[in-house]
Amino acid sequence: MLEDVRIGVFVCDCGSNIAGFLDVPKVVEYAKTLPHVVFAKENLYSCSETGITEIKYSIKEHALTRVVVASCTPRTHEPTFRLACEEAGVNPFYFEMVNIREQCSWVHMQNREEATNKAKDLVRIGVAKASLLDAQEFIVVDVNRKALVIGGGIAGLTAAIALSRRGFEVVLVEKEKELGGRLNDLNRLYPYGVKASELIGGKIKEATSSPLIEIHTSSVIKSVLGYVGNYEVDIETGGQDVHVSCGIIIVATGASVLEPKGLYNYNGRNIITQVELERRLQKGKIKADSIVVVQCVGARTEERNYCSRTCCMTAIKNASLLKEKMPDTKVFVLYQDMQCYGVEGEALFRKAKEMGVIFINYDSGNPPVVGEKSVKVYHRLMGREMEIGYDLVVLSTPMIPREDTDALSRLLRVPRDENGFFLEAHVKLRPLDFATDGIYMCGSAHWPADTRESISQALGAVSRASIHLARGSIKVDPIVSTLADEDLCKGCGLCAALCPYGAIEIIDTPKGKKASMISVACKGCGVCGATCYHRAIKMNHFTNEQVGSQIAAVVGK
Missing domain, CATH: 3.40.50 (Rossmann fold)
Structure with missing residues (x-):
């Protein structure tokens, strides 16, 4: 040669x-x-x-x-x-x-x-x-042109509708009894004051009326097998098992909101969360002469060192709505830092001040103390402690990963970050892709996101997924592992257990149990080749001979 x-x-x-x-x-x-x-x-x-x-x-x-x-x-x-x-x-x-x-x-x-x-x-x-x-030669695999969307909140509904508008069949799986997710609990959305019920209601109406969208509520994913273009998923819905074959999967499971048990004397009555305030604003059942809002409750701590990003604008929005509804009510916002993203966020911040909302900066090392009738806070600018009487205290708590995030990550074989949210393949190059091809993410399942961000990410995930669905086939690099010598393989299963992409399965053959590579799912990471102590596995483009020649070139032999 x-x-x-x-x-x-x-x-x-x-x-x-x-x-x-x-x-x-x-x-x-x-x-x-x-x-x-x-x-x-x-x-x-x-x-x-x-x-x-x-x-x-x-x-x-x-x-x-x-x-x-x-x-x-x-x-x-x-x-x-x-x-x-x-x-x-x-x-x-x-x-x-x-x-x-x-x-x-x-x-x-x-x-x-x-x-x-x-x-x-x-x-x-x-x-x-x-x-x-x-x-x-490139590996070419046919794609099943049906999509699976996990999660029926604003991100999941947006993704399902966008896919259906492109002519693709969609199966939408929601764990709760109703579609809508977190928006079901919200009153109005910043920056334009749109009613959350109107926005999510329109999405639900379009999704449920689409002949291309099959919806399963009160449902959970039980198993996921296969690879990009050809996933086999089992769903438990209404006590029955439903099998779905699909080409791509979009994860839009959202996030939970921390319930601040044991923090700031939270009781759910006159010391409540922003979510509970939203529900009261929805019903119009709120009356108070003095309201104190405390930011960063349970966030930016040793346990949760991240900023939830949406809490500041939520507090500004609700404080402004309270002043509109009750102009004579005193509204105080106690904060560490105000994160007002973009020009619109800063404009709402200024408007809230103009409406009379009082913002007081506190040090994280000296947080407010909520008593039975008043809140004590050290005013950093004034250099003294203030005592504010209240009728209602509102605690801004962070978004946290859902309890079932870990189980779903194991089923899909996709990673999570140190905080428990799903982790993208690359923060800049592939921000909506998982490392596993054919699986995408959007909304707060990825990281705390507001409604507009969730919608944008959902449309982005659909754009990525549509590449495979529209083409109908996938061309994959052949730099993958292969079973070079079936006789050397002992069927021990070590390679299959260690493969991070689920690209190896152990099958029965006339020669006994042997490893079988799913080439389209393989990323060529080399874990299996390095693990196989019988040297039955070869890595295309990185064979022992090729790597050996490189080593010889280094040492001059």
């Missing part, structure tokens, strides 16, 4: 990001001396249209069978370079990328000579692997 290998090496300047800290021409000349390298060239920007055109031209001009690009991280431009190889007639997996920016020039800015030598080493390692690369 090696006799036919003709490698081309392209070293990128990346403007001054690479060329400014190491000698690129020297790296290029060194690359020309490496085995099987028949062409090497410097590019100003390899990822630019000019750079891509140069790579494609060189492949044809020099009959290249392998391509190595030494530039930035593969995370950004590897797909671009693979496509260039494919368009020039070279299998895209005959391409190898070497990172000489993040792993070299940026970390050795002060030593140009050593950075240059390290870049040479990295190129040598990449060329060694490239000479042993195998041709691979």
